Amino acid sequence: MNKTNGKLMMILVSFTSKNGSTAEIAECIGKEIAKAGISCDISEMKKVTSISNYDAIIIGAPFYMGHIMKEFPAFINRYHAELVKLPVAAFAVGMAPLSNEPGSVEHAMEVFRRSLQPLSPVTTILFAGRLEVQKLSFISRKIIKLVNSPTGDYRDWDVISSWTREFLDMLNEDKTG
Ligand SMILES: Cc1cc2nc3c(=O)[nH]c(=O)nc-3n(C[C@H](O)[C@H](O)[C@H](O)COP(=O)(O)O)c2cc1C
Numbered sequence: 001m002n003k004t005n006g007k008l009m010m011i012l013v014s015f016t017s018k019n020g021s022t023a024e025i026a027e028c029i030g031k032e033i034a035k036a037g038i039s040c041d042i043s044e045m046k047k048v049t050s051i052s053n054y055d056a057i058i059i060g061a062p063f064y065m066g067h068i069m070k071e072f073p074a075f076i077n078r079y080h081a082e083l084v085k086l087p088v089a090a091f092a093v094g095m096a097p098l099s100n101e102p103g104s105v106e107h108a109m110e111v112f113r114r115s116l117q118p119l120s121p122v123t124t125i126l127f128a129g130r131l132e133v134q135k136l137s138f139i140s141r142k143i144i145k146l147v148n149s150p151t152g153d154y155r156d157w158d159v160i161s162s163w164t165r166e167f168l169d170m171l172n173e174d175k176t177g
Helices: 021-035 071-083 104-116 138-146 157-176
Strands: 010-015 039-044 056-064 088-094 123-128
Touching: 010 021, 021 039, 021 056, 021 088, 021 157, 056 071, 056 104, 056 157, 071 104, 088 104, 088 157, 104 123, 123 157
Parallel strands: 010 039, 010 056, 056 088, 088 123
Antiparallel strands: none
């Protein structure tokens, strides 16, 4: 499972995050990969200088004001020639899963998929995030009040872990199948 062409498998988990919740999701994913006995690096997108050592990549970013954080498409743009050749799993983070408005998750997923172009990840998912008002700037607090967004920590660590395991299973099937 943890070898490709005789060498140890290595996965990169790369993310961007403004208020830390996506960074913690990336850490949770990294722990799950380590539990499976696979080596992995966890790195903020802006700190990544090369992806040539990796056999697979998990990328993630949060939503702000209807958009995925701009570092995410910038990362894809920077590395797309290599990324299109690798198995990629992608996650977005936001409060859309908690919205009562019909179609809000579908809309968020559509925006997310567009931000992924030209990649076709083997799996994409939208995780519920964390919004803690006391950690936000004055402007962000005003916006949150205006759009009446739910606040709190809605990250589901079991969902995050099992999505990671599913991706590892897919990598395994890809090699053995
Ligand atoms: C000012 C502001 C705008 C936001 N806009 C959206 C949005 O458009 N859609 C969404 O699903 N979540 C939105 N969120 C929720 C964030 O995506 C969520 O808090 C996420 O967990 C933040 O990730 P981070 O802690 O890694 O920065 C917004 C949060 C803030 C503070």
